[in-house]
Amino acid sequence: MDRFSLPIARIGIIGGGQLGRMMAKAAKRIGCTCVVLDPQPGSPAAQIAGQQIVGHYHDPAKLRELADACDVLTFDIEDIGTETLVELEQEGHAIYPAPGVLALIQDKLTQKQALEAAGIPTAPFVPMPEPTPEAFAAFGYPLVQKARRGGYDGRGVSIIKRPEDFDRHLPVPSLVERFVPARKEVAVLVARGRDGDCRCYPPVEMCFRAGENVLDMLLAPAAIDDSEAEAARALAVRTVEALGGVGVFGVEMFLAEDGSLLVNEVAPRTHNSGHHTIEACVTDQFEQHLRAVVGLPLGSTDQLVPAAMINLLGAPGYRGRPVIRGMAEALAIPGVCVHLYGKATTSPFRKMGHVTVLDTDIEQAREKALRVRELIEITGEEQA
Structure with missing residues (x-):
């Protein structure tokens, strides 16, 4: 019979944003x-956790x-100093996903090369160390340019x-x-445990x-259709297994007009495409991720x-302390x-929250959801 002492585990979260929260x-x-x-005192995640080390993700001493304060480390961002994490792993600290997996995925080029080497279908690509009109023309238009490092939420991508x-x-x-004229863009969340067990959420x-x-x-x-959904789930599992990931991964895909699937990008963390799981699924993505990195059995998806x-x-047009309008009407x-x-301050297009709407239809x-988007507005006390 299993026996646990409380706390079950002391988890270190690198990054104090909404995913960590x-x-x-x-x-x-x-x-x-x-x-x-997190470098920001009173970060969103620290408000819930109650314990925070104020410091940067690239600071070896803070990492x-x-x-030293935790049993296992994980993260809610990708921009982390992996060199220190590799050293910590070699010294015996449990870190999931592994620093080597994170380092590979941090670089969009090495990520694509790893997927290609594993036989995962992706859009044709070439390295572009120095972008020039001639190099783009040689590759052919239309194209998508992606910065090797630092891109997220639409940043670092140009069509x-x-x-x-x-x-x-x-x-x-x-x-x-190559620019892919997709019929739909879908994402599949995959959870992979330390024992290799994989669970997929339905494609979104x-x-x-x-x-x-x-x-x-x-x-x-x-x-x-069901066959496309099953193919997406199978491709997502193949992708995460090829990377050797542990934890929750967001696998973004293009569904082409002919029904074929191409992996676009992989996020080695909980993902915006899985926020609905908090209310809509048996086990939400955040609990699932923790089960995976701690070594507990994965839950139902x-x-x-x-x-x-x-x-x-x-x-x-606004910055400063957030001012929320329309929330009461939306909650009705x-x-x-x-x-x-x-988050203590708002700025144009900063992620301040999300809304999930449940309905049998x-x-x-x-x-x-469209009505809610019209109702809720988050401004600030200062003009931008």
């Missing part, structure tokens, strides 16, 4: 404690202080459809890949703002009810679940 909430449910490393658009290129070491559909690379709305489950999810972004709509991230959930 929701992870800390899940940790409390399963009897774990958390210590957060070591966190490792260039013709030579006249070259002035929109990113003047950094990058890669270029990601709807992006026209002309931008920022997620506008998520629909779960995706409106694809069954989805209990359809859901739509929107991000709450800071309104353009049946099935609406509001999550605010506890996915189309009704979508329509309610």
Whole structure:
């Protein structure tokens, strides 16, 4: 019979943002404690965890202080000093996902090369150490340029459809890949335990703002047929197994017009495409991630009810202390679940929270989510 002393585990979270905040909430449910490393005092995750080391993710001394205070380390961001994490792992500290996996995925080029080497289908690509009009023309338009490092939430990506658009290129070491005219963009969350057990959540559909690379709305489950959903789940598992990941991974894919699937990118952490799992699934992605990194059995990924999810972004033109309008009216709509991230200041398009809408009819959930998006506005006490 299993016997545990409380806390079940002391978990160190590198990064104190909204993902760490929701992870800390899940940790409390399963009897774990958390210590957060973040440069911002009173970070969103630390508000829940209650313990924070104030310091940067690249500070070797602070990373070591966190490792010494905890049983296992994980992270809610990717921009971390992996050299120190590799040293800590070699000294016997448990770190999941492994520093080597994180280092590989941090670089979009080495990530793509690893997927290609493993036989995972992706859009054709070439390295682009120095972007030039001639190099782009040789590859062919339309194309997508991705910065090798530092890109997320639409940053570090430029879609260039013709030579006249070259002035929109990113003047950094990058890669270029073929533009895929996808029928849908889908994501699959995969949880992989320390024992190699894998569990998949149902694929979700990601709807992006026209002309931008920022997620506008998520629909779960995706409106694809059963064979496409099963193929997406199988491809996501193959991808995470090829990387040797432990924890929750977000695998973003293109579903082409012919029904084929191409992996776009992999996130080695809990993911924006899985926020709906808090209310809609038996085991949410944050508890699932902690189960995986601590070594507990993975939970059921069954989805209990359809859901739509929107991000709450800071309104353009405002900064400073957040001012929220329309929340009471939104909460009066049946099935609406509001999550605010506890960020002390807002700025244009900063992620300040999200809303999940549950309904037995996915189309009704979508329509309610659109109403909520019109109702809730997050401004600030200062003009930007």
